[in-house]
Amino acid sequence: QKEVEQDPGPLSVPEGAIVSLNCTYSNSAFQYFMWYRQYSRKGPELLMYTYSSGNKEDGRFTAQVDKSSKYISLFIRDSQPSDSATYLCAMRHTGTASKLTFGTGTRLQVTL
């Protein structure tokens, strides 16, 4: 079993839809959680970074962490074609920023 599970998709939604992207993890030592967006042939761009259970909002993006269920989500409201990308969840233990454990990434396609 992988430490971090993420549905690879592809996920196709119409423009304006609410998108829900999810990751589950098995290691309770993970304390810091990130979502990166990666466009084709580009580097990952940090979207959200959280380290406590609950919700964190930034514009159209909301990151949700449920440590008791070992489950994290990224919600995208009013999705746009420009949101079409691969979304990677990443997490790490307390004490070191070096060892990010990534999900496999979910490919999202927002259609007109």
Add this chain to the structure above:
Amino acid sequence: DTEVTQTPKHLVMGMTNKKSLKCEQHMGHRAMYWYKQKAKKPPELMFVYSYEKLSINESVPSRFSPECPNSSLLNLHLHALQPEDSALYLCASSQGEQGRETQYFGPGTRLLVL
């Protein structure tokens, strides 16, 4: 500004060539990273430098040789690569290795080994 720059954007090299990838950040970050990413896969950590010293080598073959000339620069020297080394090479940086810091990635260098 959370910018990490990488040069070149693209690189094609033969198996006998020697080339170098460069990475630069001016955020005052003290930890820098090299990752390798194959198509449709997440990034894989290769090396970590902390305060200009190599702190992690993820059992990377010696044909990849990292160098950190100063706190803002990170190089990856390539020699005698194999076609399977073709990938997107990503540099990242973070404030440090400990605590709540997270990593910011550069745009990557797309490498093709012929």
